[in-house]
Every structure is written in C-alpha cells, then in structure tokens.
Amino acid sequence: MISLPLFSLLTDVNVLAQHGPTDVPITALTLDSREAGPGVAFCALRGTATDGHKFIAGAVAQGLAAVVCEELPTELNPATAYVLVENSGAALAHMAAAFYGHxxxxxxxxxxxxxxxxxxxxxxxxxxxxxxxxxxxxxxxxxxxxxxxxxxxxxxxxxxxxxxxxxxxxxxxxxxxxxxxxxxxxxxxxxxxxxxxxxxxxxxxxxxxxxxxxxxxxxxxxxxxxxxxxxxxxxxxxxxxxxxxxxxxxxxxxxxxxxxxxxxxxxxxxxxxxxxxxxxxxxxxxxxxxxxxxxxxxxxxxxxxxxxxxxxxxxxxxxxxxSGLTTAPGRFEPVVSPTQRVTGIVDYAHTPDALENVLQTLHEIRQPTQQIITVVGCGGNRDAAKRPIMANLAARLSNKVILTADNPRFEDPNDILAQMQAGVTAPDAAKVRTVVDRREAIRAAVELAGPNDIVLVAGKGHETYQEIRGVKAPFDDKLILTEVFAALNK
Incomplete structure (x- = not known):
C-alpha cells in the first residue's frame, strides 16, 4: 500500500494557504467524498453538475486526513489538514502524479x-x-x-x-x-x-x-x-x-x-x-x-x-x-451478409465531419449500382446544434436514410429526431423515414437493401450499450446487424 506524507504530494502544487498537519500520511486520493476516511486526501472539484466543496464537512466527519480546496470552510477541524489551492483539478493531477511516482x-x-x-x-x-x-x-x-x-x-x-x-x-x-x-x-x-x-x-x-x-x-x-x-x-x-x-x-x-x-x-x-x-x-x-x-x-x-x-x-x-494493421473496433468495421451480399458498415461517426467522411468514403469505393442506406441518430444531453446538420448530411449523401435513437440519455428520443428532421431539405425528404427503436431501424434498413447495397449504421461504433433514462441496456450495433442479417437470410 502506498503511504506518503501530504507535503511530499504538494511539491508541484500552487498552494495558497495551509492549515493543520502537513506530515499526515496519505494512503489514497479521491475526488468522491463518499470514499473519504482515515488516510484519504479529498480534492473538492467544481464540476458541471455539482460542487465538491458542498461535501467537505461530510467527508471530514468520516475521519478524512486532508482536504484540498479552492475555498476553505468556515469551520476547520484541527485534526484535518486543509490545503487552499488556486485550482483543485490541477492540484489533484499534480498530487496523483506524485502519489504514483510520476x-x-x-x-x-x-x-x-x-x-x-x-x-x-x-x-x-x-x-x-x-x-x-x-x-x-x-x-x-x-x-x-x-x-x-x-x-x-x-x-x-x-x-x-x-x-x-x-x-x-x-x-x-x-x-x-x-x-x-x-x-x-x-x-x-x-x-x-x-x-x-x-x-x-x-x-x-x-x-x-x-x-x-x-x-x-x-x-x-x-x-x-x-x-x-x-x-x-x-x-x-x-x-x-x-x-x-x-x-x-x-x-x-x-x-x-x-x-x-x-x-x-x-x-x-x-x-x-x-x-x-x-x-x-x-x-x-x-x-x-x-x-x-x-x-x-x-x-x-x-x-x-x-x-x-x-x-x-x-x-x-x-x-x-x-500496411498490415487494422484500426480500432467500431471504426469503419465491415459486417457482410453472404447470402444477400449486402455489406454492413458500423462506424462511430457521431459528428457531422465524421459522418461526412464515412459517407464520402463509401461513395469513393462503391459501384455505380450500389445504394447507400444510412441509419443514424444523435445522443441526448449533448451538443444539440449538430442534430439537423447530421440529418442533412445523411440525406444528401445517402440513397435512403433512417433516423433513429442513439443514446437518448434523459431526453425524449422523439424530440431529438424532430430536431434532426428539421435539417432535411425538401428535395431529400422522400429519402428519409424515422424509426425510434434502433434495433427495428437497423432491421428496416437491411430490408430496404438490395443485393450489393451498403448499410451504414453510424453513431455508436464500439459501444455495447444504449443509455436511456440513466440505464445502460446491452446494445451492440455490430451484433444487432449480424443478427438481422442471419434472421433475414434464413
């Protein structure tokens, strides 16, 4: 078990003030107050969702060895070391590097x-x-x-x-x-x-x-x-x-x-x-x-x-x-249906530029008779501005498009899809349909594909889950596409 005196972890930290013993032994670092306890140094970070400073008192009550923070609490426990810093995130990083021996x-x-x-x-x-x-x-x-x-x-x-x-x-x-x-x-x-x-x-x-x-x-x-x-x-x-x-x-x-x-x-x-x-x-x-x-x-x-x-x-x-290497899983990964001779491509493309790159590549390598059928969605509680752009690109660069759920998280997938649909222009509207259920969307795309056509399933790539209302349920685009191919080829 690692055990180092607090002062040895602060060598590279911009310390503004210190209160309490700095020779106290530190056996663990944490940014989660629930992990507080004897020998632990808790770094209070100001996050996007919550402020770690709110949890300092509770962490100290659990016998915490040290607190690293940007704002000192009004009451200080004499048995606890307090380190006031300019930026808790930077301090934590320097302390973690020192704790593990750089x-x-x-x-x-x-x-x-x-x-x-x-x-x-x-x-x-x-x-x-x-x-x-x-x-x-x-x-x-x-x-x-x-x-x-x-x-x-x-x-x-x-x-x-x-x-x-x-x-x-x-x-x-x-x-x-x-x-x-x-x-x-x-x-x-x-x-x-x-x-x-x-x-x-x-x-x-x-x-x-x-x-x-x-x-x-x-x-x-x-x-x-x-x-x-x-x-x-x-x-x-x-x-x-x-x-x-x-x-x-x-x-x-x-x-x-x-x-x-x-x-x-x-x-x-x-x-x-x-x-x-x-x-x-x-x-x-x-x-x-x-x-x-x-x-x-x-x-x-x-x-x-x-x-x-x-x-x-x-x-x-x-x-x-x-020359002999392949790339990471879920990056332009092929899934072939031998019977129908339909080619599936699973790709993590979840930004406009990435989606455009993948679709342009498919245009460069496809035969003139091959259609491109694209399944695409956008994640919830993320950058909403790209949603209409993604749908517009998919519609312009595909023969057929199915808009579907990605990881809706805490948003209504229907709202996300409506925002995507808003980016589809009138000339491309006939190409596009919406199927909220992602599994059914993949099935519908394969059913639309003829011999030698290409089905692109974009957005999730290597991910093996779908996140809905805080729950991550098993979902693997490659596995689903393989299963759909097998079912339709029977």
Missing part, C-alpha cells in the same frame, strides 16, 4: 487529440509499437490496454487519479511506451496536468462538445492547451491540411512537425487509390498498400507514421508493419 516520466508517452481520428491513431500507434517489439500501454475511448491485458474504458481520458494509476501499472508491467487519447474535457479539467509527454499528435477539429465548452473558440483553446503545455523535449505533430492545424503549434515549446496529403510538410503522402480492398499511398517516395479504407484513414496512417519516425523508428519497418 509514472509518465518513466514512459515514452504520446498523446493524440482532435475531434475525429483520436481512437484510430492511438490504437494504430499502440499496435505498431507492439509489433516493433515494445511493451506498450493504451488509453482510449474503446478500451485501455497494458500490452495484451484489456481494461474496460469509461471515459476517453480517465480522471487524474485513475490515469496515473493506470500509467503506474504500465510501468510495473515493464512498458516503455504508452499511447493515449487526450480529450478536450481532459485538458479543460486538468486531468493530464503534470504528465510528461514525449509527443503530441493533432488530427483535426470540427463541430463537437459545444454543450460543454459553450463556444467553438473555447473548444479550440482546450485542444490547443495540450500543445501549449508540451515541453521543448517533445514533438508536436499537426495536420497541416486542417485549417486549425497550424494554430495548435503557435505557442508550443515542442519541436514543430507537420503531415499532409496536399502540400509541403515534414511527412507527406500521395493518394494513389482508395478502393474497397484498401488504400494505395505513396509515403516518402515509397508506394505502400494498406488494409484500411478511406481518405480519413490515409491521414490517420500518415499521422501514426510521422509519430513513429519522430520516436526514432525506422521508416521502412514502420510502413511495412502499418
């Missing part, structure tokens, strides 16, 4: 941020490093991994305590590298504060998470904050073809590098062919066939290639391994 300093930690492509890039880089012979960890939306050990993932980027605990487990398991997605929420909430990265990768920036950040500018600043914090010993690799790519490098102390399919960059690729069996690219004067499909995957591959080369790996060996 594990990020013992790893080559690479962070990937952006709206789309984070999971694919982090997963591809993790697979590549392991194929190169390294022990490596992964922190992603789909799952966390320590070499082959799979650990369920609940957030794109875990809270600072769990994050450092996972990195410490990687170090203990002999990992030398770690790849992680860095979400905008994680930057804004200081979850990655105190970590030492050897490199950062930017994919792209499009409309998402405005329900949390409020404005697109705040969203951009959160992403940029990750690069602003990189040390000069790290590399910052950005997509030069995204108009926000150069913005990410403006204030970074890290080595500035770029990748591009269109113009001058540190790492360049030329698209030779994008076909149903894969991509044919020219990268650094080498022609390579890849198993992945779509221009968006050309960018993902190029980003991973650039990151690996910047880590000091041999370019030829990197390309050879990348």
């Amino acid at each position: 594990p990020s300093r013992q790893l080559k930690l690479i962070g990937v941020t952006g709206t789309n492509g984070k999971t694919s890039c982090a997963t591809l880089l993790h697979k590549l490093l392991r194929e190169l012979g390294y022990h490596a960890g992964l922190l992603s939306t789909v799952q966390n991994q320590i070499d082959e050990e799979v650990i369920p993932s609940t957030h794109t980027t875990p809270d600072a305590i769990r994050l450092n605990a996972l990195l410490a487990r990687m170090v203990a398991a002999g990992c030398t590298h770690a790849c992680m997605e860095v979400s905008s929420h994680a930057v804004a909430q200081h979850r990655v504060t105190g970590l030492r990265f050897v490199g950062g990768v930017f994919t792209n920036l499009t409309h998402d998470h405005l329900d949390y950040h409020g404005t697109f500018d705040n969203y951009l600043k959160a992403k940029k904050g990750f690069f602003d914090a990189l040390p000069k010993t790290a590399f910052a690799l950005t997509n030069a073809d995204d108009k926000r790519g150069p913005v990410m490098l403006q204030n970074t102390a890290a080595r500035r590098e770029t990748y591009s399919l269109r113009g001058a960059a540190t790492f360049r690729a030329k698209l030779i062919a994008n076909e149903v069996h894969g991509l044919h690219l020219e990268i650094d004067d080498r022609e390579i066939l890849f198993r992945l499909i779509g221009v968006f995957n050309a960018y993902n591959l190029l980003a991973v290639y650039g990151a690996a080369v910047l880590l000091g790996e041999d370019p030829t060996e990197v390309l050879t391994i990348l």
Whole structure:
C-alpha cells in the first residue's frame, strides 16, 4: 500500500494557504467524498453538475486526513489538514502524479487529440509499437490496454487519479511506451496536468462538445492547451491540411512537425487509390498498400507514421508493419451478409465531419449500382446544434436514410429526431423515414437493401450499450446487424 506524507504530494502544487498537519500520511486520493476516511486526501472539484466543496464537512466527519480546496470552510477541524489551492483539478493531477511516482516520466508517452481520428491513431500507434517489439500501454475511448491485458474504458481520458494509476501499472508491467487519447474535457479539467509527454499528435477539429465548452473558440483553446503545455523535449505533430492545424503549434515549446496529403510538410503522402480492398499511398517516395479504407484513414496512417519516425523508428519497418494493421473496433468495421451480399458498415461517426467522411468514403469505393442506406441518430444531453446538420448530411449523401435513437440519455428520443428532421431539405425528404427503436431501424434498413447495397449504421461504433433514462441496456450495433442479417437470410 502506498503511504506518503501530504507535503511530499504538494511539491508541484500552487498552494495558497495551509492549515493543520502537513506530515499526515496519505494512503489514497479521491475526488468522491463518499470514499473519504482515515488516510484519504479529498480534492473538492467544481464540476458541471455539482460542487465538491458542498461535501467537505461530510467527508471530514468520516475521519478524512486532508482536504484540498479552492475555498476553505468556515469551520476547520484541527485534526484535518486543509490545503487552499488556486485550482483543485490541477492540484489533484499534480498530487496523483506524485502519489504514483510520476509514472509518465518513466514512459515514452504520446498523446493524440482532435475531434475525429483520436481512437484510430492511438490504437494504430499502440499496435505498431507492439509489433516493433515494445511493451506498450493504451488509453482510449474503446478500451485501455497494458500490452495484451484489456481494461474496460469509461471515459476517453480517465480522471487524474485513475490515469496515473493506470500509467503506474504500465510501468510495473515493464512498458516503455504508452499511447493515449487526450480529450478536450481532459485538458479543460486538468486531468493530464503534470504528465510528461514525449509527443503530441493533432488530427483535426470540427463541430463537437459545444454543450460543454459553450463556444467553438473555447473548444479550440482546450485542444490547443495540450500543445501549449508540451515541453521543448517533445514533438508536436499537426495536420497541416486542417485549417486549425497550424494554430495548435503557435505557442508550443515542442519541436514543430507537420503531415499532409496536399502540400509541403515534414511527412507527406500521395493518394494513389482508395478502393474497397484498401488504400494505395505513396509515403516518402515509397508506394505502400494498406488494409484500411478511406481518405480519413490515409491521414490517420500518415499521422501514426510521422509519430513513429519522430520516436526514432525506422521508416521502412514502420510502413511495412502499418500496411498490415487494422484500426480500432467500431471504426469503419465491415459486417457482410453472404447470402444477400449486402455489406454492413458500423462506424462511430457521431459528428457531422465524421459522418461526412464515412459517407464520402463509401461513395469513393462503391459501384455505380450500389445504394447507400444510412441509419443514424444523435445522443441526448449533448451538443444539440449538430442534430439537423447530421440529418442533412445523411440525406444528401445517402440513397435512403433512417433516423433513429442513439443514446437518448434523459431526453425524449422523439424530440431529438424532430430536431434532426428539421435539417432535411425538401428535395431529400422522400429519402428519409424515422424509426425510434434502433434495433427495428437497423432491421428496416437491411430490408430496404438490395443485393450489393451498403448499410451504414453510424453513431455508436464500439459501444455495447444504449443509455436511456440513466440505464445502460446491452446494445451492440455490430451484433444487432449480424443478427438481422442471419434472421433475414434464413
């Protein structure tokens, strides 16, 4: 069991004032007052739903060792240490890093941020490093991994305590590298504060998470904050073809590098062919066939290639391994019905840009006679502004569309679908129908498909649940699509 004096955890914390004993032994950190008890340090965070400062008195009553807060309570318990800080989230992150022995300093930690492509890039880089012979960890939306050990993932980027605990487990398991997605929420909430990265990768920036950040500018600043914090010993690799790519490098102390399919960059690729069996690219004067499909995957591959080369790996060996890799589950994942010869595609596309990329890719690889039937919804209690945009894109770029529930959470799915439907223009209205039940929507799409047609089920990808009124019920788009194919083929 870890036991460290409180003062040893505060070395990197901006402490404004201290009350009580600072040599008290700390055996656990928590941001949940219900976990308070002897030896525990509770960090009171100001969250979007509630303020942890409201629970300080209750936590102290449970025999808490220390409280870290931005506002001291009016009554102080003489047996408890109180640490007043400027930002509780940043303090927690620094304390968690110290508590677990600064594990990020013992790893080559690479962070990937952006709206789309984070999971694919982090997963591809993790697979590549392991194929190169390294022990490596992964922190992603789909799952966390320590070499082959799979650990369920609940957030794109875990809270600072769990994050450092996972990195410490990687170090203990002999990992030398770690790849992680860095979400905008994680930057804004200081979850990655105190970590030492050897490199950062930017994919792209499009409309998402405005329900949390409020404005697109705040969203951009959160992403940029990750690069602003990189040390000069790290590399910052950005997509030069995204108009926000150069913005990410403006204030970074890290080595500035770029990748591009269109113009001058540190790492360049030329698209030779994008076909149903894969991509044919020219990268650094080498022609390579890849198993992945779509221009968006050309960018993902190029980003991973650039990151690996910047880590000091041999370019030829990197390309050879990348040519045989597949991406993360639920990312343009095919499901084929052998009897009807209908192709199903399950994809996590839950933003306008991601949906457009997937549909454009299907247009690029499909035969002229193949129809595209799209099943799509939008999550509840999230960015509502993208709902009509998503429906408009689906209607314009598909032959037929079925709007359905995604994860409605605490919203009425009918209200969400009405907002989506509002984005469908008159010329496309005949293509679109609404089926609230997602299972029935998938079934209806398959029934509409003829031989060789393509059914795209978008929005949930790797998720194995559907969240309705606070309850997560089992639901897997890939499994449902497979079952529907089997039932209709009998």
